[in-house]
Amino acid sequence: MADTAETASGAAAQDPAAGRQNRFERYRDLRFTEEELAVILLTPVVSFLLAVSFYPIFDTVMASLHTGYVLEIEPREFVGLENYRSLYGSGPLLDQFLNGGGFWNALRVSLIYTVVSVPVELVLGLGLALLLNREFRGKYFAQAAILFPWAIPTVINARIWAWMFNGQYGVVNDLLVRAGIIANPFPFLAKPDAALGAMLFITIWKTSSFMALILLAGLQSIPDHLYEAARMDGASRLRQFKDVTLPLLKPTLLVALIFRTLPAFQAFGLPYGLTGGGPASATTTLVLFDHQLTFNRLNFGEGSAAATVITLIALAIAMLYVGTLYEPEVR
Amino acid sequence: MATSDRDRGFELETFQWVGKKVGFYGSILIIALVSVFPILWMLITSLKQPGNVVQFPVQYVPQDPTLENYRAALEQAPFLRYLFNSFVVASGTAILDVFLGSLAGYALSRLRFRFKLPVLLLILGTAMLPFIARLIPLFSLARSWGLLNSYLGLIIPYAAFQLPFAVWIFQAYFKELPDSLEEAGLMDGLSRVGVLFRIILPVSAPAMATAAIIVFIYAWNEFLFALTFMTEDSMRTITVGIALYQGEFQYPWGTISAAVFMSVIPLILFMLFFQRKVVEGLTATGKA
Numbered sequence: 001m002a003d004t005a006e007t008a009s010g011a012a013a014q015d016p017a018a019g020r021q022n023r024f025e026r027y028r029d030l031r032f033t034e035e036e037l038a039v040i041l042l043t044p045v046v047s048f049l050l051a052v053s054f055y056p057i058f059d060t061v062m063a064s065l066h067t068g069y070v071l072e073i074e075p076r077e078f079v080g081l082e083n084y085r086s087l088y089g090s091g092p093l094l095d096q097f098l099n100g101g102g103f104w105n106a107l108r109v110s111l112i113y114t115v116v117s118v119p120v121e122l123v124l125g126l127g128l129a130l131l132l133n134r135e136f137r138g139k140y141f142a143q144a145a146i147l148f149p150w151a152i153p154t155v156i157n158a159r160i161w162a163w164m165f166n167g168q169y170g171v172v173n174d175l176l177v178r179a180g181i182i183a184n185p186f187p188f189l190a191k192p193d194a195a196l197g198a199m200l201f202i203t204i205w206k207t208s209s210f211m212a213l214i215l216l217a218g219l220q221s222i223p224d225h226l227y228e229a230a231r232m233d234g235a236s237r238l239r240q241f242k243d244v245t246l247p248l249l250k251p252t253l254l255v256a257l258i259f260r261t262l263p264a265f266q267a268f269g270l271p272y273g274l275t276g277g278g279p280a281s282a283t284t285t286l287v288l289f290d291h292q293l294t295f296n297r298l299n300f301g302e303g304s305a306a307a308t309v310i311t312l313i314a315l316a317i318a319m320l321y322v323g324t325l326y327e328p329e330v331r
Numbered sequence: 332m333a334t335s336d337r338d339r340g341f342e343l344e345t346f347q348w349v350g351k352k353v354g355f356y357g358s359i360l361i362i363a364l365v366s367v368f369p370i371l372w373m374l375i376t377s378l379k380q381p382g383n384v385v386q387f388p389v390q391y392v393p394q395d396p397t398l399e400n401y402r403a404a405l406e407q408a409p410f411l412r413y414l415f416n417s418f419v420v421a422s423g424t425a426i427l428d429v430f431l432g433s434l435a436g437y438a439l440s441r442l443r444f445r446f447k448l449p450v451l452l453l454i455l456g457t458a459m460l461p462f463i464a465r466l467i468p469l470f471s472l473a474r475s476w477g478l479l480n481s482y483l484g485l486i487i488p489y490a491a492f493q494l495p496f497a498v499w500i501f502q503a504y505f506k507e508l509p510d511s512l513e514e515a516g517l518m519d520g521l522s523r524v525g526v527l528f529r530i531i532l533p534v535s536a537p538a539m540a541t542a543a544i545i546v547f548i549y550a551w552n553e554f555l556f557a558l559t560f561m562t563e564d565s566m567r568t569i570t571v572g573i574a575l576y577q578g579e580f581q582y583p584w585g586t587i588s589a590a591v592f593m594s595v596i597p598l599i600l601f602m603l604f605f606q607r608k609v610v611e612g613l614t615a616t617g618k619a
Contacts, residue, residue, distance in 0.1 A: 031522045032522070032523055035442070035445065037438065038444035038447075039444070041438040045432075045494065048490075049457050053492070054460075055468070056466075056468035057460055060465075128362065131355070131359065140607075141363075147606065147610075148366050148602065149369075151601070151609070152370070153569075153570040154552065154554065155571075157369070160591060163373075163587065170389075173387075174388055177388070185387065205366075209366065210613065216610075266461055266462060268555050272554070272574065273574050294467055304467055307466075310461050311460065
């Protein structure tokens with residue numbers, strides 16, 4: 001907030017002739033300079049965000065360096081990196097990353113979840129966007145239907161699919177048996193790999209439509225004359241897609257990627273409602289792991305350490321994308 | 332999908348045209364069906380007699396449809412109360428974000444001032460911060476300020492989390508307005524504040540609706556904070572109510588389906604009425 005304070009006093013200093021009275025008159029008339037008005041309009045927003053979004057991050061980092069079981073939050077004892085050490089466990093880094101339990105398992109689950117779901121959603125979303133990028137009868141209802149999975153809360157979707165994937169009476173099993181793909185009902189949510197697969201399937205089902213709409217905006221901003229020119233040059237549809245659509249869609253693709261990657265990395269409601277993280281932690285994502293650590297085992301110190309690590313990874317992902325995407329466009 | 336993208340270098344014959352139409356509408360139909368099937372399945376399950384819910388092979392048309400599951404669900408948990416709680420929290424969040432977002436969006440798109448880029452990046456940057464890292468301190472704060480189990484305890488964090496999107500929607504909208512709007516107002520002797528409140532905000536109703544709807548859906552759907560902050564049953568939002576609902580019997584899938592279907596009715600209506608706005612809001616985020 002230093003800059004807003006500075007600009008406010010700077011603006012006042014520019015006008016030394018204006019006495020107290022004069023200044024009062026000016027404020028009563030509400031005749032601010034552009035800069036004063038900007039400060040007045042932005043101060044509430046910026047202070048609100050500093051208090052509710054930035055301060056907590058700082059507090060989490062501090063908490064991660066202290067003991068902090070919920071019942072003895074005061075006084076907290078400084079323990080340095082002890083919480084991080086117990087999260088890490090013991091053993092060589094690569095070995096922990098590949099085989100470690102607890103935090104490492106959750107990290108693997110979240111990474112697999114993100115790396116598999118986001119690209120698949122992107123491809124399906126692009127296909128959907130190309131379908132929707134034209135006028136046809138019933139488009140309004142088709143679009144509403146396609147948006148349903150996105151509009152329904154994740155955790156409610158999770159409950160719905162938990163029933164559909166039910167190992168004995170689930171409709172998914174029924175359809176697969178009727179189609180002759182499997183002979184007997186399969187307990188999807190009771191097998192580690194199948195449960196993770198089911199979770200991936202559900203998130204892809206849910207968010208491809210969201211992807212599609214963001215990409216649709218990009219498609220619609222591509223001027224028609226570019227396609228006309230390409231057609232005149234005899235470019236095939238495929239060629240037009242490759243040489244006109246894709247390059248011009250790149251900024252939107254990156255926005256779509258960043259808007260999906262960070263939420264995917266922070267998945268919580270889906271594993272919570274679908275499997276509770278099981279079987280055998282096979283679907284315990286990082287945030288679910290951290291939530292259990294903090295609010296079930298009441299270990300605020302280690303929970304904060306895990307949250308700090310999650311923040312660092314999320315920021316690294318954001319930087320990676322913004323580094324490729326960033327083109328400031330501010331007047 | 333494949334047919335629609337095929338090369339058009341040669342003359343279209345009628346059968347190809349028909350084939351394309353069938354292929355196109357066929358794929359749209361299949362996609363729409365896959366999208367709505369789970370909700371449809373909840374409706375079907377919820378109408379079955381309790382005994383018919385758990386049988387294999389599965390019944391696709393309920394025999395002797397009944398509303399028994401709805402009665403049981405409403406008796407076992409206060410779902411209407413949950414819906415009301417969600418409504419209060421989501422509306423409060425939307426109102427707060429429209430107010431703060433429009434002011435900030437105006438400043439960022441139409442006023443000249445120093446440090447504009449850092450301020451914009453600061454606001455948008457908060458959208459990148461993980462929720463879990465904000466959850467633990469905000470939980471402690473809410474507890475010490477007595478904001479657990481209160482509507483305000485959820486409205487404040489939700490409003491902060493969605494504010495960057497609201498600001499983005501407004502600044503994108505304001506940027507498209509012609510400069511002559513403000514010039515005319517200033518020439519008529521209005522102050523800058525007057526221009527904002529008498530000219531700019533009244534014409535920004537479309538952006539307000541878009542921002543409000545996107546924020547409303549977010550707040551309605553949020554789970555992590557709602558689960559952690561609302562520990563009393565009577566204060567739970569609908570997402571938490573459904574997620575924690577266990578039912579009384581061993582296989583309560585009939586009543587769960589009824590509860591789930593009731594909980595999505597408002598969303599179904601919302602999507603049918605406001606779909607255009609929802610799409611606008613999402614596409615606004617896509618305009619980089």
